Amino acid sequence: MMPKIRYLQKSIIFSTFAWFLSCNFIFAQTAKLEGKLVDAKNNEAIPFASVFIQNTTIGTTSDLDGYFVLENLEPGLYNVEASCLAFKSKVIYEVEVFNNRPSFILFELESSEEELEEVVVKAKAFNKVEETPLSIRSIGINEIQRYPGGNRDLSKVIQSLPGVASSVSFRNDIIIRGGAPSENRFYLEDIEIPTINHFSTQGASGGPVGMINVDFIREVDFMSGAFPANRGNSLSSIMNIKLIDGRDDRPGATFTIGASEVAAAFETPLKDKGNLIFAARTSYLQLLFKALGLPFLPTYNDFQFKTKLKLNTKNELTILGLGAIDIFKLNLDANETPDQQYVLGYLPDNDQWNYTIGLRHKLFLENSYWTFIASRSMFNNRVLKYQDNDDSSEDNLNLKIVSQEIDNKFRVENTARIKSWKYTFGLGGEISTYKNSTFNKLYIPNVGEQSVSFNSNLVFGKYNAFGQLSRGFFNERLDLSLGLRIDGASYNKSMANPFRQFSPRFSLNFGITERLSLNFNSGIYFQLPAYTLLGYEDSEGNLLNQNALQFINNKQVVLGLEYATKKNSKLSAEAFLKLYDNYPFLLSDSISFANLGGDFGIIGSDLADASSEGRSYGLELLFQQKLFKGWYGIVAYTLYWSEFKDKKGDFVPSAWDARHIISLTGGKKFNKNWEIGARWGLQGGSPYTPYDLSLSAIPENWDASGRGTKNYDLLNSERTKWTHQLNVRIDKRWFFQKWSLNLYLDVQNVYNFKGESAPEVNVERDANGIPLLNSNGSYSPYTFTNEIGVLLPSIGIVVKI
Numbered sequence: 001m002m003p004k005i006r007y008l009q010k011s012i013i014f015s016t017f018a019w020f021l022s023c024n025f026i027f028a029q030t031a032k033l034e035g036k037l038v039d040a041k042n043n044e045a046i047p048f049a050s051v052f053i054q055n056t057t058i059g060t061t062s063d064l065d066g067y068f069v070l071e072n073l074e075p076g077l078y079n080v081e082a083s084c085l086a087f088k089s090k091v092i093y094e095v096e097v098f099n100n101r102p103s104f105i106l107f108e109l110e111s112s113e114e115e116l117e118e119v120v121v122k123a124k125a126f127n128k129v130e131e132t133p134l135s136i137r138s139i140g141i142n143e144i145q146r147y148p149g150g151n152r153d154l155s156k157v158i159q160s161l162p163g164v165a166s167s168v169s170f171r172n173d174i175i176i177r178g179g180a181p182s183e184n185r186f187y188l189e190d191i192e193i194p195t196i197n198h199f200s201t202q203g204a205s206g207g208p209v210g211m212i213n214v215d216f217i218r219e220v221d222f223m224s225g226a227f228p229a230n231r232g233n234s235l236s237s238i239m240n241i242k243l244i245d246g247r248d249d250r251p252g253a254t255f256t257i258g259a260s261e262v263a264a265a266f267e268t269p270l271k272d273k274g275n276l277i278f279a280a281r282t283s284y285l286q287l288l289f290k291a292l293g294l295p296f297l298p299t300y301n302d303f304q305f306k307t308k309l310k311l312n313t314k315n316e317l318t319i320l321g322l323g324a325i326d327i328f329k330l331n332l333d334a335n336e337t338p339d340q341q342y343v344l345g346y347l348p349d350n351d352q353w354n355y356t357i358g359l360r361h362k363l364f365l366e367n368s369y370w371t372f373i374a375s376r377s378m379f380n381n382r383v384l385k386y387q388d389n390d391d392s393s394e395d396n397l398n399l400k401i402v403s404q405e406i407d408n409k410f411r412v413e414n415t416a417r418i419k420s421w422k423y424t425f426g427l428g429g430e431i432s433t434y435k436n437s438t439f440n441k442l443y444i445p446n447v448g449e450q451s452v453s454f455n456s457n458l459v460f461g462k463y464n465a466f467g468q469l470s471r472g473f474f475n476e477r478l479d480l481s482l483g484l485r486i487d488g489a490s491y492n493k494s495m496a497n498p499f500r501q502f503s504p505r506f507s508l509n510f511g512i513t514e515r516l517s518l519n520f521n522s523g524i525y526f527q528l529p530a531y532t533l534l535g536y537e538d539s540e541g542n543l544l545n546q547n548a549l550q551f552i553n554n555k556q557v558v559l560g561l562e563y564a565t566k567k568n569s570k571l572s573a574e575a576f577l578k579l580y581d582n583y584p585f586l587l588s589d590s591i592s593f594a595n596l597g598g599d600f601g602i603i604g605s606d607l608a609d610a611s612s613e614g615r616s617y618g619l620e621l622l623f624q625q626k627l628f629k630g631w632y633g634i635v636a637y638t639l640y641w642s643e644f645k646d647k648k649g650d651f652v653p654s655a656w657d658a659r660h661i662i663s664l665t666g667g668k669k670f671n672k673n674w675e676i677g678a679r680w681g682l683q684g685g686s687p688y689t690p691y692d693l694s695l696s697a698i699p700e701n702w703d704a705s706g707r708g709t710k711n712y713d714l715l716n717s718e719r720t721k722w723t724h725q726l727n728v729r730i731d732k733r734w735f736f737q738k739w740s741l742n743l744y745l746d747v748q749n750v751y752n753f754k755g756e757s758a759p760e761v762n763v764e765r766d767a768n769g770i771p772l773l774n775s776n777g778s779y780s781p782y783t784f785t786n787e788i789g790v791l792l793p794s795i796g797i798v799v800k801i
Contacts, residue, residue, distance in 0.1 A: 104245070172208060440452045
């Protein structure tokens, strides 16, 4: 009987697969690409522009209203180029077209003062802006979706870029040029959002899973330096996520089943005035983790929407929302092995929810446009831990934190081009609220067991003003840009004066030859310390850090060379230097706050001052090939040092000083819509601080936290081993008359490399996982190292209607 069943199963699978393959020939391949060209400064249509598909003879011109249509295309990906006299040419890469729906692209062309000798000007493969001529990368939707091992997660995709390190754990910590995960800022359609990760570490930005539904994403601009003046409160990176517009012809939908989640996205026109998109995801990780016997059960859900209303040709209104609900529970039934017992001993239950809702209004004038942005964000975090997970008595309560971060923001800015000059100016304001109800048992050496209990309700204002002036010289061979910014906060007297946070920045781009350019940027940037530090109180309601903290100061210099080839590729080298000052220094552990952020929970609820100093410097090398004759790829190498002063005043490696990062990513598109890609990464060992076994053996100390105590006299004196991993992904697409299908196989860690985490400390336990006392009345601690890395194949299905 069983052989017959297996034969029947194989027959069904083979027949189904053969049917899918035959579908390539059943339906006619008549995809259509529509689009419009407008002047970026005033949204006016650009008629009679040339639009064509690279490496083909397919092309057309825009009509009087700026619209164009390319018909009778084979479904797939195309690089589309547009050019017009008096405008800078532009390429939009990897535009996907379908049988069942017209694709639409918008070319926003910048005016050019260059003296043109020909009507058609060759577009540059990598577009630049005057304010940020280097340290910026644009990532398209297809690059995100097909990234090997990325699981459609934006935070993992950027690890292919130079200067981006990863943490040696199941987390999405974004570590840029040696900076901490708390030094990054994220924008969704120019609206700031507090995090892009589920189960986010409060006080930082990392987490294990991304919360942005990539089915919505059109493009991501990622800056690791040379920040423009209209972007503040960041020291390491700024990410602006641009979303697609909904369909204008009819309703549509996308359904996705991935390795850990199911998702659905819907889009529809709103009569003649605009469109709407909405998406939701939910995970089934908790079911998988329970079946595997893991001691924790995470569940995440997220929701997104965007509506774009075209009030008239001069007014556009975008309204969007983003939210998440995360539940992290312990699996108390997984309590058999020492590893399970250790994790259950210190990990808390953690529930989070957050949302952002915002609107952006663009008002176009003759030579400029105004942008008005208003938003509200809220982050709610609840952490609960009982000793030995025994909640039968409140006497066993070790940790209970309920906190909220609320931001109400407004920003207005004007951008204009007048001949060779470009300027941007504006101002912004925020009302911020931080609430925290905390109870925490602590053990202090030479003092004994203590408890911290407070209820904070901090409300303060933030304000800023900025301006940037740019101009091209010598027929746009030389671009110069000068930006100024000031930031203030009503938290204390020092922060209240915005001129103490005076932030100049200067950029230069010089074309040595037609394809070789020299790029430079220098600037001073400021960032407000984490709310967890600002809102730390005693039991009487006094803000203990109010008179000690300042804006964190970072001075940066970046110098680079870039060579663009004729085949959609470039070579670049960038050297960078970052000097930190006024970084929070945690007084209880005598370490810089810059070393924290790579673990779950909350960081920063502690006494601190602004005495920490640090530095980061290094070199980045990059080769990038945009889609060209089916090939694409990125080769990146980074050598860097990240150091902060210890309590003795000596520079020591920070927790993010991996030193060497190598990333090789590439792929090939084949006939009949097959695609294969691979990514291999190599990273140097990360510094870590060893544990103090004598302090960890004290029962009151261990019981308060469920884990060992680190010896900060040996801050980051050890390193983990180097890690490396190969991921491979295979995609196959089918395009039908009314729908499309994408199946993919993604294999992470193909050769099953086993890395090692920093050593942890456990104590001897009984059969129930309860720590045992030895003859000296202490626990018996021992160190152990977890293996990190597992061969992880997964399949995914994406259906578009």
